[in-house]
Amino acid sequence: MSxxxxxxxxxxxxxxxxxxxxxxxxxxxxxxxxxxxxEAWSEPDRxxxxxxxxxxxxxxxxxxxxxxxxxxxxxxxxxxxxxxxxWTLRGDLETVSSVDGSRLTAEFADETxxxxxxxxxxxxxxxxxxxxxxxxxxxxxxRIELPRAFSAGWNLPLGQALHVDYLAGRWATEFQRRSIExxxxxxxxxxxxxxxxLLFSPVVTVTAANxxxxxxxxxxxxxxxxxxxxxxxxxxxxxxxxxxxxxxVDEDTTTVTLLPRESFTSPWSTGIMSSEGPEGLTREWxxxxxxxxxxxxxxxxxxxxxxSWYATGFDVREDHQLELARIAAGLGVEAFVVDDGWFAGRTxxxxxxxDWTPDPSKFPRGLRPFAxxxxxxxxxLGLWIEPECxxxxxxxxxxxxxxxxxxxxxxLVTIRNQLVLDLGRAEVVEWIEHRLRExxxxxxxxxxxxxxxxxxxxxxxxxxxxxxxxxxxxTRGYYRVMRMLRDAFPHVTIEACxxxxxxxxxxxxxxxxxxxxxxxxxxxxxxxxxxGFLDAYPAHVMSSWVADDPGHRDxxxxxxxxxxxxxxxxxxxxxxxxxxxTEAERAEATGLVARYRDIRPVVxxxxxxxxxxxxxxxxxIEYAGPADDPRIxxxxxxxxxxxxxxxxxxxxxxxxxxxxxxxxxxxTEREVTRESARSLGIEVPFELAPDADLLVLLPIG
Numbered sequence: 001m002s003x004x005x006x007x008x009x010x011x012x013x014x015x016x017x018x019x020x021x022x023x024x025x026x027x028x029x030x031x032x033x034x035x036x037x038x039e040a041w042s043e044p045d046r047x048x049x050x051x052x053x054x055x056x057x058x059x060x061x062x063x064x065x066x067x068x069x070x071x072x073x074x075x076x077x078x079x080x081x082x083x084x085x086x087w088t089l090r091g092d093l094e095t096v097s098s099v100d101g102s103r104l105t106a107e108f109a110d111e112t113x114x115x116x117x118x119x120x121x122x123x124x125x126x127x128x129x130x131x132x133x134x135x136x137x138x139x140x141x142x143r144i145e146l147p148r149a150f151s152a153g154w155n156l157p158l159g160q161a162l163h164v165d166y167l168a169g170r171w172a173t174e175f176q177r178r179s180i181e182x183x184x185x186x187x188x189x190x191x192x193x194x195x196x197x198l199l200f201s202p203v204v205t206v207t208a209a210n211x212x213x214x215x216x217x218x219x220x221x222x223x224x225x226x227x228x229x230x231x232x233x234x235x236x237x238x239x240x241x242x243x244x245x246x247x248x249v250d251e252d253t254t255t256v257t258l259l260p261r262e263s264f265t266s267p268w269s270t271g272i273m274s275s276e277g278p279e280g281l282t283r284e285w286x287x288x289x290x291x292x293x294x295x296x297x298x299x300x301x302x303x304x305x306x307x308s309w310y311a312t313g314f315d316v317r318e319d320h321q322l323e324l325a326r327i328a329a330g331l332g333v334e335a336f337v338v339d340d341g342w343f344a345g346r347t348x349x350x351x352x353x354x355d356w357t358p359d360p361s362k363f364p365r366g367l368r369p370f371a372x373x374x375x376x377x378x379x380x381l382g383l384w385i386e387p388e389c390x391x392x393x394x395x396x397x398x399x400x401x402x403x404x405x406x407x408x409x410x411x412l413v414t415i416r417n418q419l420v421l422d423l424g425r426a427e428v429v430e431w432i433e434h435r436l437r438e439x440x441x442x443x444x445x446x447x448x449x450x451x452x453x454x455x456x457x458x459x460x461x462x463x464x465x466x467x468x469x470x471x472x473x474x475t476r477g478y479y480r481v482m483r484m485l486r487d488a489f490p491h492v493t494i495e496a497c498x499x500x501x502x503x504x505x506x507x508x509x510x511x512x513x514x515x516x517x518x519x520x521x522x523x524x525x526x527x528x529x530x531x532g533f534l535d536a537y538p539a540h541v542m543s544s545w546v547a548d549d550p551g552h553r554d555x556x557x558x559x560x561x562x563x564x565x566x567x568x569x570x571x572x573x574x575x576x577x578x579x580x581x582t583e584a585e586r587a588e589a590t591g592l593v594a595r596y597r598d599i600r601p602v603v604x605x606x607x608x609x610x611x612x613x614x615x616x617x618x619x620x621i622e623y624a625g626p627a628d629d630p631r632i633x634x635x636x637x638x639x640x641x642x643x644x645x646x647x648x649x650x651x652x653x654x655x656x657x658x659x660x661x662x663x664x665x666x667x668t669e670r671e672v673t674r675e676s677a678r679s680l681g682i683e684v685p686f687e688l689a690p691d692a693d694l695l696v697l698l699p700i701g
Contacts, residue, residue: 004028004040005093007102007123007130010287012273014123014130016060016104017041022089025060025106025119027155027242030130030273031218043241051239058155058242061119061134063087071186071235073150073246074136076115079143085110087117101125114140127288128272131225135265138258143465146256150231150248151266156220158243160184160236161209165278167201167532172520172552174198174501175532181209182236190231192253194420194456194471196503202230203285203505203536205278206243219274221281222247223536225507226267228475229253245271253459255468270506278535283607286538290605293510295486297540297605301493301513302571303334303380304593305447310521310547311577314341314348316362318370327578329377331586332593335447335493336374337382345394350417353389354396356435371443382447382493383439387432388478389418389453403428405470407458415454423477424461424470433484446491449516450482452498482511495543501529504537514543514571521575522551523558523566527614527637530569539623540604542570546589548577556639560585561689564592565635568694569603569621572596592688599696601625602633609655617650618684624656632657632697636684639691651681657697666696 004017015029017040026041041058048056051069059067063074065084076085087108094105101124108117116139122131132152138144162182166189169176180187189204191197203223208216222245224230229250236243247269256264272288274280290297306328308321316338325336344359345352352359358367374381390397390404392414397404404419406412412419421428439445456474461467485494496508497516504515515537518529526544533542544567550557567573572593581589596603606623613619617640623633634654657663657674664671665682672682686693 003093004038005095005104005121006038007095007104007121008033008097008125009101009123009128009130010125012128014121018089018093018106019057023054023087024057024062024066024108027058027060030155030157030220030271032275048239056239056241058240059153060155061117061153063117070237070239071233071244071246073148073153073248074117074134075146075148075251077145077147079145085115085117099125112140114138115144124292126291128274128284129288129292130271131268132271133266133268135263136256136258137263138260141260143260144258146258146264148248148251149254149256149264149266150246150251151224151269152247154220154222154245154269154271155242156206156245157241158206158208158218158220159210159241160238160243162234162236162243163207163209164234165205165535167203167535168199169501169529170198171500172518173525173529174518174520175201175529175535177532177535182234183209184236184238186233186235188231188233190229190250192229192250194229194459194474195452195498196227196230196505196508197455198500198502201504201536202226202232202247204232204234204245205281205535206234206245207278217275217277219277219281220245221272221274221285221536223270223506224248224267225270225505225510226475227478227503227505227507229471249472254471256472257465257469259465267507279609282535285536286608289506289509289538290540293506294540295513299334299597299600302540302604303447303493304332304597305335305337305382305543305571305573306331306333306578307337307339307449307545307573307575309339309384310549310575311579312339312341314346316341316359318363318365321370322373324578325374325377325379327586328574329379331574331578331590332597333379333574335380335382336377337384337447337449339384339449340386342383349391351391351393353386353391353418354394356385356387356439367443367445371445375444380446380493381444382449383445384449384451385436386451386453387436387481388421388423390421391418405456405459407460408462410458413457415457418454420454420456422461422470422474424473429477429480432481436481436485437488440489440492447493447495448485449495449497450512452503454499479507479511486511501533509537509541513541515541516543517570520552521545521547521549522553522555523563524554524556524614525551527566527619530566531610531614534608534610534621539570539606539608543573544570545573545575547575548580559689559691560588561592562637562692564589564596565637565688565692565694568592568596568599569635571604595694599631599633599694601629602631605629606633607656611652611654618652620652622654622656630658630699632663634682634695634697636693636695637691638684638686650684652684652695653678653681654697658699661699662701663697664700666698671700672697
């Protein structure tokens with residue numbers, strides 16, 4: 001029997017072995033590459049009191065019945081009082097290795113021989129992510145329920161005193177950085193909303209809270225690639241030497257039912273280890289998202305966008321849209337997106353949602369002539385859509401009132417005057433796919449902003465044996481439509497949105513091109529949101545707009561240049577009412593769009609380092625370009641505009657300059673090196689704006 005498997009990533013190694021009795025896999029090593037054998041996990045002299053050996057072992061996946069004291073990722077209910085399962089490995093560990101990585105499969109059977117558990121692993125030498133998921137298959141003749149069916153249990157060799165970093169928030173304040181100290185307890189985050197949610201992001205960073213572990217700089221990141229209801233928890237107990245992070249579909253709202261011959265496959269969970277602390281994890285997450293999730297990193301899939309929402313609201317008129325489009329084209333915009341209000345009956349958020357045909361009173365010629373004019377201006381046409389939702393006042397709802405989620409005769413709950421379509425119904429998914437195909441074939445449309453402006457309430461399907469899997473089914477229906485769009489319309493850029501950042505996770509990043517990070521467009525507030533976002537997600541997906549809204553919280557006035565500098569730190573968009581901008585503002589914006597298009601390869605493909613605190617006086621984001629564009633770009637944001645203190649002029653200290661290479665600060669004769677940049681810094685002239693600047697460092701030898 002093959003008793004150990006070693007999975008190689010770019011710079012680390014993940015090693016598991018089979019327990020001597022074949023009852024499970026345990027973690028032997030997760031860290032730096034080891035040249036030589038790795039000893040299998042064993043604690044022969046340890047006394048486990050008031051628990052079982054399985055409760056103390058670093059099991060890769062545990063079920064009740066196997067463990068009896070500690071948390072288990074899998075709960076099994078056969079309906080006759082026989083709960084849980086105990087496992088035995090079938091055959092050998094199956095490892096397939098290639099130049100690009102490895103795949104491992106381990107199959108177990110329970111004590112009855114009728115329930116099968118399959119654990120899957122994937123690694124790649126292009127990045128340091130380890131991917132894991134499980135499948136449970138019912139080979140018996142009776143129904144089985146899984147009240148909990150998580151994806152994986154991750155064992156982190158960090159001891160029992162932990163520091164946990166995570167991202168939390170709410171509408172318009174997403175991705176706020178938070179942390180806790182954890183000793184002998186459980187920390188849990190998640191969503192019951194049917195979508196990833198605004199409250200938490202499905203990713204944590206865990207480090208040791210003291211240096212006694214022997215790995216003071218080691219950090220581990222765990223994420224769930226899932227866009228429905230979910231749960232992620234960090235466990236530190238007095239029984240196990242390892243910290244445990246478990247994650248999967250939310251068990252409060254989901255019970256998986258397996259009829260004979262049915263199976264359930266969990267979402268992928270991902271883990272990263274870095275010996276360079278949390279900043280190292282950020283770099284590795286970004287690398288994974290660039291090389292494994294993004295279909296490409298070209299400007300074609302991430303154009304400079306103008307969105308008309310703040311200029312028009314629901315008052316969409318073809319002639320006005322064309323006026324805005326002409327101004328946008330003059331600024332250098334590459335895609336013109338008509339937001340909510342373009343379709344039949346849509347004069348407010350109370351009607352029309354679901355009726356995805358152009359309103360003849362707004363587009364009397366239809367969409368095709370309008371699209372042709374946008375294309376003639378040198379831009380692509382985009383539309384806002386919300387395919388998962390419907391207004392009660394719509395032709396779709398009047399025709400299919402049974403297509404929305406409902407709990408029997410309980411009164412329907414509307415949010416934003418809309419209900420949610422049940423994407424667990426095949427006919428609903430097929431209808432959405434059909435309508436989107438018709439829409440995209442009706443005119444030259446090559447950009448879609450997919451929104452979802454409410455959580456799912458009363459999810460389920462009374463009378464359906466699988467109705468309690470509604471969140472899983474809805475998410476898979478959403479993925480199916482997104483895959484159809486990518487396969488059938490590869491020229492279409494997809495921007496994923498859910499009332500701002502309500503559905504952002506690595507699964508969405510694999511199916512979309514950009515994400516709408518937040519409905520908050522106030523520049524100072526937005527800078528804080530983007531600072532947290534970049535902890536776990538990359539700049540090349542971070543859609544950000546220049547708008548006129550001062551923000552919801554920090555309303556301190558800023559310049560137009562500052563607003564552009566915030567939006568230029570990801571995928572640039574403009575959402576202001578261009579008709580109200582002065583000629584001077586338009587001229588300034590034209591120059592700033594051109595500058596962004598010049599530095600875009602570095603911003604979207606480079607390695608990101610953040611300097612300082614966005615709440616502080618001086619904050620900067622540094623991008624080190626890829627091999628084919630080795631420039632260093634630094635965006636600087638200033639809160640303290642006092643320039644009278646000659647001895648205290650603001651300086652930035654970029655850290656990613658290549659040793660032995662001299663750089664010239666673009667537009668000047670100043671030269672810097674890695675050493676001088678770190679120790680002396682670079683004075684910020686604030687030429688872009690009084691409160692923001694853009695420094696470009698050009699390698700010259």
